[in-house]
Amino acid sequence: MADCIFCKIVAGEIPSEIVFKDDRVTAFRDIHPVAPTHILIVPNKHIASINELQPEDEGLMGYLFTVERKLAEQEGIAQSGFRSIINTGPDSGQEVHHLHLHLIGGQRMRHPMG
Ligand code: 5GP
Numbered sequence: 001m002a003d004c005i006f007c008k009i010v011a012g013e014i015p016s017e018i019v020f021k022d023d024r025v026t027a028f029r030d031i032h033p034v035a036p037t038h039i040l041i042v043p044n045k046h047i048a049s050i051n052e053l054q055p056e057d058e059g060l061m062g063y064l065f066t067v068e069r070k071l072a073e074q075e076g077i078a079q080s081g082f083r084s085i086i087n088t089g090p091d092s093g094q095e096v097h098h099l100h101l102h103l104i105g106g107q108r109m110r111h112p113m114g
């Protein structure tokens, strides 16, 4: 997607602090972290939101969470705990229309966010 900021990060056209990358998924630190660990895990292919998910994306979505588990361990927050957030559409406050999983941790969470 030409105008998608996360597609540009995946393609390496915009700098970011990438913490994991393979042929399916890219993970990088959020530019405005709300906690000591705040990582965004995105599919490399452009999917605007959960509303656009197709049946063939089921494996990819499961894989996002497997990557999240590995990153939580790497960050040292697997046992202390973390929050997983995917925003979809206007009421959620979704700002970037490329599906992304927020991995947030390293501090005690306030309810309901951050
Ligand atoms: P949303 O509200 O769409 O769920 O979350 C979008 C997230 O992307 C926000 O937490 C925001 O700080 C982050 N973000 C927006 N633009 C950039 C960017 O250019 N680089 C990085 N690393 N994060 C970004």
Ligand code: ZN
Pocket (backbone or CB within 6 Å): 001, 004, 005, 006, 007, 008, 045, 046, 047, 097, 098
């Ligand atoms: Zn995109």
